[in-house]
Amino acid sequence: MSPQQQFIAFKTLVRKEIRRFTRIWVQTLIPPVITMALYFVIFGSLIGRRIGEMGGLDYMSFVVPGLIMMAVINNSYSNVVSSFYSAKFTKSIEELQVSPTPNYIIMLGYVCGGCLRGLLVGLIVTLISMLFTDLQVHNLFVTASVVFLTAFLFSLAGMINAIFANSFDDISIIPTFVLTPMTYLGGVFYSIDLLPEFWQGVSQLNPILYMVNAFRYGLLGVSDVNIGVAFAGIIGFLLVLLAYCLFLLEHGKKLRN
Amino acid sequence: MSVTPLDSKVALKIRGLQKTYGKSFEALKGIDLEVARGDFFALLGPNGAGKSTTIGVICSLVKKTAGTVEIFGHDVDRNFSVAKQxxxxxxxxxNFNMFEKVEDIVVNQAGYYGLPKKLAQERAEKYLRKLGLWDKRDTQAKGLSGGMKRRLMIARALTHEPQLLILDEPTAGVDIELRRSMWEFLQEINEAGTTIILTTHYLEEAEHLCRNIAIINKGEIAENTSIKDLLKQLNRETFILDSRTVLAQCPSVESYNLHQVDDTTLEVSVEKGQSLNTLFAKLSELGVDIVSMRNKVNRLEELFVSLIEKVEREGADAAPTKPATTVKRA
Incomplete structure (x- = not known):
């Protein structure tokens, strides 16, 4: 396949993914927006007033970047995990497997679909957050690159989950038992400075902490972690998942009999 | 689009193809197969014989244990991108997404082969029209009947205009009228130069459409020849004869084994070389006027059953002395 043909295959796959999540927009775009709006009202507006300041900021301002990232993480992941597993389940993945489309294009097509849904939901949540607080952008490059890399990373993670999944139960186990606790404990709602030293150390093993804080730095200019370390961690983790995902596709793990 | 020249006269070449599931189940035991360019080739075998596994390996859906597969001279492992084109x-x-629209399924498939969108849409229209699905282009695939879904899969497979079309039981569950129209369509594209490999349970279909045939049983090729030569092996055929008048008793004709089915129907088993003219003449002398005649069963079906039985008998005889086969995983 020439590079031009590969690009056509990639565009086809991305278009198909966009069509999928926009066709079922009531399931894919509306629920995260409602959930996040409730977070803003309850945690930010109602409880937040009683909390006062967090990390030197009023609580609503503090919590907004984390909630945007939470929406991006969940939607990037769930888009790819459900789309790719459904393709496996219905065997429509064979349409791609019999074609000359290289595995890396298949991976990038699905991941790009996941990123687009994650970023679209993130954008909608950002717009809603502006009803509750004045949103400033401290560093546009950091903000944009962190949100994109995070969406990419969790799309890849969703794809790996889908490759291993044998049933629809398997695609909800990781989001429920791993992703949600990691997100809640990843500094979305609090600064890790509040934690005892031991738990601060434990929190620093959580990759979501670095993503949330790097994004918070991009918007507000404050962070619990070093931004350079955060970028290095995100990129390193992303490269590992990228290589692993390609390895699984090349070897047909759980895809070819 | 880059076009790779087709200079091979062999569309498909399989050598020593083995597939072992788990540690011990040998689905394919080292088969060799060649299909000439432009051929209409039948791959027959009972359920579980290895037909779909063979097709799965050719299309990269199944990982082979050993052996090589070449498509128009291109090895599917070393040159997979070209071979798959x-x-x-x-x-x-x-195996399509039931929630996608018919046209989108075909256009997307063309995209996976690198066809620009405009050309993909033209091809989709061409094949959906040919297969009588154009009116359903905006329907979600789940809304199609079984026969329409089969035709959709054919349209999807043709969208990049392949040189080798592989059909795994394409007319299963399709009514007779539709089956006939699909036969005509397949003959048309074969005459236009597309090599076709067909697996089917309808042996009449293979006899009607195909020029060459391979019979696969328990992972081995039991027979690989032309349909014509295969039918020559048939030593005995059974015919049903319809009499114009009611027969009081079964007529007796020397060296012909006649059997009365009902008042006006006879059944006769004729060996190779026996003349039907002689039989009709003798029946006429006995006052029996035959008005029509037909095969009792499909000729190929008779042969298929006898071949499978023969292979299984030979397998059973050879089993106690047959050495265990060691399969090396690739």
Whole structure:
């Protein structure tokens, strides 16, 4: 396949993914927006007033970047995990497997679909957050690159989950038992400075902490972690998942009999 | 689009193809197969014989244990991208997203082969029209009947205009009228130069459409020849004869084994070389006027059953002395 043909295959796959999540927009775009709006009202507006300041900021301002990232993480992941597993389940993945489309294009097509849904939901949540607080952008490059890399990373993670999944139960186990606790404990709602030293150390093993804080730095200019370390961690983790995902596709793990 | 020249006269070449599931189940035991360019080739065998596994390996859906597969001279392992450009596959089971629109399914498939969108849409229209699905282009696939879904899979497989079309039981569950129209369509594209490999349970279909045939049983090729030569092996055929008048008793004709089915129907088993003219003349002398005649069963079906039985008998005889086969995983 020439590079031009590969690009056509990639565009086809991305278009198909966009069509999928926009066709079922009531399931894919509306629920995260409602959930996040409730977070803003309850945690930010109602409880937040009683909390006062967090990390030197009023609580609503503090919590907004984390909630945007939470929406991006969940939607990037769930888009790819459900789309790719459904393709496996219905065997429509064979349409791609019999074609000359290289595995890396298949991976990038699905991941790009996941990123687009994650970023679209993130954008909608950002717009809603502006009803509750004045949103400033401290560093546009950091903000944009962190949100994109995070969406990419969790799309890849969703794809790996889908490759291993044998049933629809398997695609909800990781989001429920791993992703949600990691997100809640990843500094979305609090600064890790509040934690005892031991738990601060434990929190620093959580990759979501670095993503949330790097994004918070991009918007507000404050962070619990070093931004350079955060970028290095995100990129390193992303490269590992990228290589692993390609390895699984090349070897047909759980895809070819 | 880059076009790779087709200079091979062999569309498909399989050598020593083995597939072992788990540690011990040998689905394919080292088969060799060659299909000439432009051929209409039948791959027959009972359920579980290895037909779909063979197709799965050709299309990269199944990992082979050993052996080589070449499509128009291109090895599917070493040159997979080029080899795959030549193949179109119609699988046994529906394998498209039921929530996608008919046209989108075909256009997307063309995109996976690198066809620009405009050309993909033109091809989709061409094949959906040919297969009588154009009116359903905006319907979600789940809204199609079984026959329409089968035709959709054919349209999808043809969208990149492959040189080798592989159909795994394409007419399973399709009514007779539709089956006939699909036969005509397949003959048309074969005459236009597309090599076709067909697996089917309808042996009449293979006899009607195909020029060459391979019979696969328990992972081995039991027979690989032309349909014509295969039918020559048939030593005995059974015919049903319809009499114009009611027969009081079964007529007796020397060296012909006649059997009365009902008042006006006779059944006769004729060996190779026996003349039907002689039989009709003798029946006429006895006052029996035959008005019509037909095969009792499909000729190929008789042969198929006898071949499978023969292979299984030979397998059973050889089993106690047959050495265990060691399969090396690739």
């Amino acid at each position: 030549f193949i179109g596959v119609v699988p046994q089971e529906f």
